[in-house]
Amino acid sequence: MNELERIQALILESTPVLGREIAYILDSLGRVLACDITAVEDVPCTDISAVDGFAVQCGALEGASKINPVVLKVIGESPAGRPCGATVGRGEAVRIMTGGLVPDGADSVVKKEDAEDRGEVVACVNNPGIGGNIRVRGEALRKGDLVLRAGEVVGAVEVCKLASMRRAHVHVHQKPVVAILSTGDELSDFHEPPSPGKTMCSNLYGMAAQVLETGAVPLLLGMVPDDPEEQKTLLAEGLRADVVITSGGMSRGKYDLVRETLRAMDVEIKFRNIALKPGKAAVFGAINGTLVFGFPGNPSASMISFEQFVKPALLKMMGRRSVSDARESRFSAIDSFRLDLMGCNCHSRASLVPCRKPESGSSP
Amino acid sequence: MNELERIQALILESTPVLGREIAYILDSLGRVLACDITAVEDVPCTDISAVDGFAVQCGALEGASKINPVVLKVIGESPAGRPCGATVGRGEAVRIMTGGLVPDGADSVVKKEDAEDRGEVVACVNNPGIGGNIRVRGEALRKGDLVLRAGEVVGAVEVCKLASMRRAHVHVHQKPVVAILSTGDELSDFHEPPSPGKTMCSNLYGMAAQVLETGAVPLLLGMVPDDPEEQKTLLAEGLRADVVITSGGMSRGKYDLVRETLRAMDVEIKFRNIALKPGKAAVFGAINGTLVFGFPGNPSASMISFEQFVKPALLKMMGRRSVSDARESRFSAIDSFRLDLMGCNCHSRASLVPCRKPESGSSP
Numbered sequence: 001m002n003e004l005e006r007i008q009a010l011i012l013e014s015t016p017v018l019g020r021e022i023a024y025i026l027d028s029l030g031r032v033l034a035c036d037i038t039a040v041e042d043v044p045c046t047d048i049s050a051v052d053g054f055a056v057q058c059g060a061l062e063g064a065s066k067i068n069p070v071v072l073k074v075i076g077e078s079p080a081g082r083p084c085g086a087t088v089g090r091g092e093a094v095r096i097m098t099g100g101l102v103p104d105g106a107d108s109v110v111k112k113e114d115a116e117d118r119g120e121v122v123a124c125v126n127n128p129g130i131g132g133n134i135r136v137r138g139e140a141l142r143k144g145d146l147v148l149r150a151g152e153v154v155g156a157v158e159v160c161k162l163a164s165m166r167r168a169h170v171h172v173h174q175k176p177v178v179a180i181l182s183t184g185d186e187l188s189d190f191h192e193p194p195s196p197g198k199t200m201c202s203n204l205y206g207m208a209a210q211v212l213e214t215g216a217v218p219l220l221l222g223m224v225p226d227d228p229e230e231q232k233t234l235l236a237e238g239l240r241a242d243v244v245i246t247s248g249g250m251s252r253g254k255y256d257l258v259r260e261t262l263r264a265m266d267v268e269i270k271f272r273n274i275a276l277k278p279g280k281a282a283v284f285g286a287i288n289g290t291l292v293f294g295f296p297g298n299p300s301a302s303m304i305s306f307e308q309f310v311k312p313a314l315l316k317m318m319g320r321r322s323v324s325d326a327r328e329s330r331f332s333a334i335d336s337f338r339l340d341l342m343g344c345n346c347h348s349r350a351s352l353v354p355c356r357k358p359e360s361g362s363s364p
Numbered sequence: 365m366n367e368l369e370r371i372q373a374l375i376l377e378s379t380p381v382l383g384r385e386i387a388y389i390l391d392s393l394g395r396v397l398a399c400d401i402t403a404v405e406d407v408p409c410t411d412i413s414a415v416d417g418f419a420v421q422c423g424a425l426e427g428a429s430k431i432n433p434v435v436l437k438v439i440g441e442s443p444a445g446r447p448c449g450a451t452v453g454r455g456e457a458v459r460i461m462t463g464g465l466v467p468d469g470a471d472s473v474v475k476k477e478d479a480e481d482r483g484e485v486v487a488c489v490n491n492p493g494i495g496g497n498i499r500v501r502g503e504a505l506r507k508g509d510l511v512l513r514a515g516e517v518v519g520a521v522e523v524c525k526l527a528s529m530r531r532a533h534v535h536v537h538q539k540p541v542v543a544i545l546s547t548g549d550e551l552s553d554f555h556e557p558p559s560p561g562k563t564m565c566s567n568l569y570g571m572a573a574q575v576l577e578t579g580a581v582p583l584l585l586g587m588v589p590d591d592p593e594e595q596k597t598l599l600a601e602g603l604r605a606d607v608v609i610t611s612g613g614m615s616r617g618k619y620d621l622v623r624e625t626l627r628a629m630d631v632e633i634k635f636r637n638i639a640l641k642p643g644k645a646a647v648f649g650a651i652n653g654t655l656v657f658g659f660p661g662n663p664s665a666s667m668i669s670f671e672q673f674v675k676p677a678l679l680k681m682m683g684r685r686s687v688s689d690a691r692e693s694r695f696s697a698i699d700s701f702r703l704d705l706m707g708c709n710c711h712s713r714a715s716l717v718p719c720r721k722p723e724s725g726s727s728p
Contacts (some may be wrong), residue, residue: 081550186445206524
């Protein structure tokens, strides 16, 4: 386990799996089942035909062939969804559609292609044998069979299975709410006119998008100047969420105050020197079950940190069993190259330096 | 090009790219830009410091070293977002933070680590040279530079870039509305009690989930019995959407009426024998710009058909340039194995048979 993995493991140790809530079947898509789903009835729940054709007693068809067809009297119809009341006797047949209930008395279904439909009668040229072309009750599933397990991620196939099991609503793990705060006197937001020395709080939006991509709920607290009291007010608001992320205010400049504010608010700092080029440090802490991440203001650094540290925690909260796959598959997308030297407080190319440097150490 | 690819190409030929609409920056996530995004201002918009330190005239620092530090008078501060009004003269310095505006007169920034801050004065031990540790105006981007191209898919990084460009709203391609209809007398929905011979219209929900996964908008028209008039009423409703999908009513059984209904409604049938095991055929048509897909009632067959035929069309509608990658990457997930013999009107294992069989041909 390298240092980066050690930090990730430490964060996951502090991360709870959130409780469950009831979601409408289509809102469960992409979420994690919080209960097993078992079959509430046999599937199919009665014997049904697997083909379009004629339900018969196959004993009547002994020796049936093209040269020697057996003619049966058609006594009724059994389309899917409209059961036929008649009982099939020897010498009789019921016209049946795919999915139609096999009527009483019948033990076999002759395919349409093996039968010449003459209206009142049918000439059968083949004997499918007992059970031929019939899907018997419980063939696919027996009542009580496990269909989906708690912990499975719901995709379109799972939605189809849930619907088959008549589950319009299902228990899934809750989505974490992630409060995001950008700090710095230099920041401005969309509602403010641009002015020299001010930069857009772009990583507020970039990280909100990452939260959405992960399947969690962003809570945009907005931006706060380098003022401890204002920071405390907004952070207190954020601590009602499951996760709080701050960006900016994490380096050693005179006006970088977030770390001190977190300390003053009794946030237990569990890790405070996750070194990030260009020499800014990230912080991880927790208070009353809320995880707190403090990242540099540099958008590359904060977004890479999100992928590495926040995303696995969010996935665990949402009940995902494997958090490492998702982490790795996304990491390549959020790289220094793509973010390059874009806007704002993004001062230079960011990269993760997974080591614990003393805080007073100089950056390269 | 095999037969399957030929059918896909035929569908895409009939598929329009939808127009554009304005989306809030976070709602643009996963969607396709419908316009180029250019820089509205230089980035950075003024010369700013890349480090915490002291803004100076570097001419004053000739020969500065640890043995021979040059002492300058500190005349002000320039934290990020709070420009310093002072002009730096030779022999003077302004304390500056990362992102702070480089004050008039200064042409270089001495890093904090190369300076001993004594309050009123600072002792500098290094000469960074002209432009040292300064990010000059327009260094990252010049006003008018292309930042994002029309056709790019918006991810978290693109959201961050859009925010940097102060784009709270952005033009993206519209999401197609996909009306879904399940047909068959045998179907029941969540609001009905289970009864023998009735099965849940599970692929209504399965395909709605596929629509959501693709990023489009499902419109659940519900289920309709095997009655041409009722089918016409709901299909007419569906034709107000961008795409209509029906399931069921596509085989050769007496009660399979959808194809005839579509013909009676003047839907131009462009392809009507996309053969699907177990012997049911799919239909593709169009009317007044709305695409119409008719799939078998078997959930495996309809969901596989969706992945192969509908999904690429939806991606094209939403402005995606490459529709084949997404198609291939998802196909393995929706396979017969996972859907297996689940519930309802799923009668046997489905697979695509990419060939044109005459309609009267028998199924294997």
